[in-house]
Amino acid sequence: MKGIFKVAIIGLIILLFIFYTIIPTVLIRKKSIGITKRLLEQKTLSLTFDDGPDPIYTIQLLDLLKKYGVKATFFVVGHKVERHPEIIERMHKEGHTIGIHHYQHVSSWFLTPFALKKQLIKTEKAIRECIKEDVIFYRPPWGHFNVFTLLLSRKYQIIMWSDIFSDWKVHKVKGSLLERLRATNDSGSVLLLHDSGDTFGADIEAPRYMLESLEVYLKESKQRGLTFTSLHEAYQNRHIKRVI
Numbered sequence: 001m002k003g004i005f006k007v008a009i010i011g012l013i014i015l016l017f018i019f020y021t022i023i024p025t026v027l028i029r030k031k032s033i034g035i036t037k038r039l040l041e042q043k044t045l046s047l048t049f050d051d052g053p054d055p056i057y058t059i060q061l062l063d064l065l066k067k068y069g070v071k072a073t074f075f076v077v078g079h080k081v082e083r084h085p086e087i088i089e090r091m092h093k094e095g096h097t098i099g100i101h102h103y104q105h106v107s108s109w110f111l112t113p114f115a116l117k118k119q120l121i122k123t124e125k126a127i128r129e130c131i132k133e134d135v136i137f138y139r140p141p142w143g144h145f146n147v148f149t150l151l152l153s154r155k156y157q158i159i160m161w162s163d164i165f166s167d168w169k170v171h172k173v174k175g176s177l178l179e180r181l182r183a184t185n186d187s188g189s190v191l192l193l194h195d196s197g198d199t200f201g202a203d204i205e206a207p208r209y210m211l212e213s214l215e216v217y218l219k220e221s222k223q224r225g226l227t228f229t230s231l232h233e234a235y236q237n238r239h240i241k242r243v244i
């Protein structure tokens, strides 16, 4: 009898966890509820970079974007912002958009509503202190939502992606990143890349190789006449529309 009770409790906990995490994530992403995956633009793409700022790779990336005159968007981790405010100030000065990617790189699946709110508020505060402007955009780490995410982040535009490349793994970057970048649809695609390799499961040196492929891609894209927009520019031009 005691054994059955234990199994029932474990079963109930698993069920509650699924309802708190996996079901909202699948529903929101499949049905595009309250999120943006693509922009309403032709011949224009949006480059987005997650998990920074990184004192080495983000600087190299900013130099590269400057060289090709490209404006991008960075979804940054709050505690890294506090460590490297000068990088955020540079991003802002050079016309890039900065959005929230939680204070620690933690999945919403393991956050209570209160803890999730705290992640958002602390990161917004850290960014705000650097850019002295409102923070508009949010991308949840790992693309994970819990039941409360849409409610708690309603003041932000949630930006997901249309293209993801596993660029956090060196062998994937070396093997296929450039080909996959070249194959991207140029009508409003939102590309997700990473300018830091210290996230759990990533290779620390992956951004180094990502930057090599990105440079070739940017060079070719400019020759093809493609344009890259930051999310802030797209938002001002009303090319981002909330689905709900």
Ligand SMILES: [Zn+2]
Residues within 6 Å of the ligand: 050, 051, 101, 105, 141, 142, 199
């Ligand atoms: Zn991330």
